[in-house]
Amino acid sequence: MQSDRLTRYAWMAVGPLALFLVWYAVHLAGLVTPKLLPSPVRTLQSVWTNAISGGLGPDFLRTLWRTLQAFGIAAAFGVPIGIVIGANEKLYRSIEFLIDFFRSTPATAMFPLFMIIFGLGDFSKIAVAAFAAWLVVLFNVAYGVMNARQTRILAAKVMGASRARIFKDVMFYECLPQTFVGLRTAVSLALVVIVVAEMFIGSDDGLGKRIIDSQITFDLPQLYGTILVSGILGYGLNLIFLGLEKWLVHWSGRA
Amino acid sequence: MTLAQRTPAEEAPAGASYPDLRWFPPGTHITVRGLKKAFDGNPVYVGFDIDLPKGKIVSVFGPNGCGKSTFINMVAGLLPIDAGQILFEGKTIAETRIGYVFQNYREALFPWLRAIDNIHYPLRLMGIGKAERERRIEELVAGFDLKFDLHRYPYQMSGGQQQTVSIMRSLVIEPEVLFLDEPFSALDYEMTLIMRDQLQKVLVARGVTTVLVSHDLEEAVYLADKVLMLTRRPSRIADYMDVDLPRPRDPSTLTDPRFIDLKARTLEVFQNAVRAS
């Protein structure tokens, strides 16, 4: 059991290590000019020094905080509205096209509009991200509600559950797996939009701002390093949501 | 119609649609009169009458798609009827406590609740306190010989165990009528045999009026006090046979000449019913 796990982790480490080695080899062999591809060691050093004294920590936290705010707004409005839409087939049919349309519209295309409405401050970045994430939550929750197992609803009905009880005791749990899919997708999307917004809607801090600054000053170790850190943030958020999902929706995929 | 409005046959109001049928023959629990149902203009029932006895097990058997599920779902109040009347000793379905066991136990149990909490759930809906709920469940469990832990989640159980939990959930409220739509058809044969005997034991002990749909003729006869055989749609009664084999029946019943004879007769009725259309 224990050794099984260890072998699994060992295998999981193979890919990243290989990438690191290839990167290092390419750098040593001089296949790409060091100006464009600094050594991985140099990149990690830059992450380290930036984290200690270069303000990487606060930037990381700013981006995280903005993402969570956008996500929070999306979830707070997406879940209840999604339930209402999903429970009402005619309502869903009538706005299905709008949801699909705006879900397919690049969120970045909305930047200027949101800047006009909400100004250049922090809130306009959060609002764009929240809007994009909201649609994802909404869609998934509504879908989950619509695809609730009819048998379970009938079972509750036969047992004498009122409409309100069916909603609270059955519908809510029935759509929880799909809701989590929506929340997980939404948090990733919110991060993407926030980072892009930090780059292009004037910002004083955040990982997006740091990436753009590194490009302007041509500080490639810092550029690569910040990309790496953004990846860690996105991956970490996803991991946390997967963990939450496994814990809260333990029956997902098994029933 | 409320209890007070129950009218014995002698005083049946003039102009009642079925003067030749007594409203409540003794020992009858469920009376179905003039039942009509069509789907998109295709009739399934065109004036169907039947009496189902109290405290007995009735199996419903018939060709595929003849309307067996439609029948028990209408009687159980899950499906609206186009016309007719269904009464339970004069009461409506809303006034009657019923249990329903679905064929698809996987989609009928609540996977977010442990098996034991699934069984608690209908009692909770009735607003019964914890101590009383536990007392009732303990009593129920005593009637089943369970060889598994009720503190697991449904998805951690075998199909037979899940369907046992479903049956327990439907019985815990002490229903007046129990409906089962092909409850064992998703189980393997060995499990089916065990479940039949389990079900027979509990139902006979409790004396609950039961309507069981089965697509297995042997099972239909084995469990039943009466077998209701339906024709192809629009469904009519092909036969409504008494099964007066002694209880408890056990696997040796399957080789009893009377059982074999009954099964042969039902099979003949079935074949005639299928051929007739």
Ligand SMILES: Nc1ncnc2c1ncn2[C@@H]1O[C@H](COP(=O)(O)OP(=O)(O)OP(=O)(O)O)[C@@H](O)[C@H]1O
């Ligand atoms: N919701 C529905 N809409 C349209 N037609 C339906 C519906 N439900 C049932 N039917 C039709 O009514 C007929 C009776 O269906 P029902 O499910 O009651 O049959 P059944 O005897 O239970 O069949 P099976 O042996 O397959 O379980 C079938 O021909 C079916 O196609």
Ligand SMILES: [Mg+2]
């Ligand atoms: Mg059926």
